Amino acid sequence: MDSLEPDGHGFLLGARIQELTEARGWSALGLEVPALVVSEAREAQRAEGSDISSRATLDKGLTGEDVTGGDPSRYRGKLAPLLKRPGNPFPNVISIGRALSCDVVLALATVSKLQGYFRSQAEGWAFLDQRSLNGTLLNGERLEANRLYPLSDGDELSIAEELVLTFVMPESLPRYLGDLIAG
Secondary structure, three states: OOOOOOOOOOOEOHHHHHHHHHHHOHHHHOOOOOEEEEEEEOOOOOOOOOOOOOOOOOOEOOOOOEOOOOOHHHHOOOEEEOOOOOOOOOOOEEEEEOOOOOOEEOOOOOOOOOOEEEEEEOOEEEEEEOOOOOOEEEOOEEOOOOOEEEOOOOOEEEEOOOEEEEEEOHHHHHHHHHHHHHO
16 A cells, blocks of 8 residues: 655645545545644735734755745645654654744745644643744634643644644544545
């Protein structure tokens, strides 16, 4: 059986997920960890007087191209398993941010280099915003920096007003992906 490997940014591509699950069923994903499903993607309002800002520097990919910025909709319909990338330190945390060294990379100018991180604890999973410039919302409420917030299946994290990520436990993944694929 094919294994699904995340791309260089920690995401599984939407079309590949659909192809595999249609051919072999949802169990073909074989995920045993929670995932982030990108349920919404939109351009942040950067109008004059807006509190959305960017301190992004030009981030270069392996081939030297600019990988920061662009259309946030390129993430729509993708999912990122909460897995540690090989070689990254701190095995108990899954980092998310703009930096290419994060476990889950969101290459958007309004996302902080280290937006925050996920941590698996005895009580379940939690998220901490690492003093990000444009902040993180959990179910519509702004998170206080450097404080762990417990996560529940279906919770929504809004990152820099551009992406809404749904935290999904493995047993709920078929329902969320089905909704995304359907429409």
